[in-house]
Amino acid sequence: MESVLEIKNLNKSFGSNHVLRNFSLTLYKGENIVVLGRSGSGKSVMIKCAVGLMKYDSGSIKVLGQEIKDLNAVELDALRVKMGFVFQSSALYDSMTVGENLEFPLRRNRPDLRKSEMDDIIKETLDNVGLYYAINLLPSELSGGMKKRVGLARALVLKPEIVFYDEPTTGLDPFTSSEISKLMLEMQNKYNTSSITISHDMYCARITGNRLVALIDGTNYAEGTFEELQNSEDEKIKTFFTHGLGKRK
């Protein structure tokens, strides 16, 4: 199978805080990997390194065959257009309306499009997340779940090949978070993306993840399908399931 993202022996530390130690992971085309890990274990740091938001100390990250470290600013920007990023905090531009939030990446990266074509894409993407009616609202007027959905729409508007979801369902009620999980699944099939999802939400991990990776002590501690990890005898892995699943369903 063709790999779209290859992380090898990634190391990253902040001062004496050694967050990632020889972390490795390979994402294949069309696959969704869910990364599990305790709060503060370095999950966000890992995907931020992958999109070039953070510099890593050593190791290699290859996205669509290109080594992130070796790219200059222009090449990195070109590559980033093929990656979508859904932030833990949504990170919507709060001076812009929902529509403008989606228009911004389009206008900046697709100067070839006419205004009407952009409007069509924006409408289609917002329709997909069920928020076309909110196109003229400001982020401050949205609920948490709506913000997450707009964040999702904004990440998908450029039709990226790889999408990173940083805790897309955290902080939402069970009903909304299962809705978001279903939406992610739907979008993955529709846009044919490969993705990495960070989640503590076992329902989300079960329905969206083809493969699960447990990030423990800065390394890829274990990986496998949901069932494989669920039936694991390892104490560290068991806790994800006993604590996570216990709350849902």
Added chain:
Amino acid sequence: MVGGSLFIKLVKQLLPLKWKKQLEETGDIGRFTIRFFREFWRRPYEFREVVRQCFLLGYKSFPLVGITTFIIGLVLTIQSRPTLERFGAEAWLPAMVGISIIREIGPVLTALICAGKIGSSIGAELGSMKVTEQLDAMEVSGTNPFKYIVVTRIIATTFMLPVLVVTGDAIALYGSYLGVNIGDTVSFKLFYQQVFESLEYADALPAFVKSFFFGFAIGLVGCYKGYHSQKGTEGVGRSANSAVVVSSLLIFIIDLIAVQIADFLGIT
């Protein structure tokens, strides 16, 4: 080279912590400035955003600048009159007030007002964009936030401040004209004639030139503070606050340096 780094290490050891932080921050601002000039020349030039920022930061400050400079022009005139009268020199009132406004009070007052209004708004805006990861979001969607947010704002403040200063000067002079007319009647034309007869090229030029530096300092400090905001909403408040404090201080320092340079060049 080795001796140099040893020296720096030694100094670092000996300095009290607070000073060390201050020195480090000065270095950071220096790097930030260098980055500004590097990115300034790079494409894309973000012309649209520069114009939008000129409008948002510059044009919207006109009312505040107008009111304050008008009042200062008026008050300065009223308060100078008794002193000049004592020497029998009331006729010099327009000239004296005009020179103080154009040379010093106009630029510095306008810059301070803008440090308060523009500096804090840039600091708070960028600070909240930073802590809510909006700058990161921009970066991952292929737009360089330093270029799009920081460079455009610094350009806007650098070029709008002189415009604000010139307008502020004119409004202050108008205030002064009204002030003169409280005591006796002088026609508008005569007032301006008196002001401009006493003014020289050397009065206006250094004041105009230093306005660019004031504007640059306000934009730079506001952006720097916001861009390096600490996590949390408290960090945003602190960025806005220290943007005002530091840029106000810088304005006085630039003013001091400008007067020395003008003196040195013989433009006095």
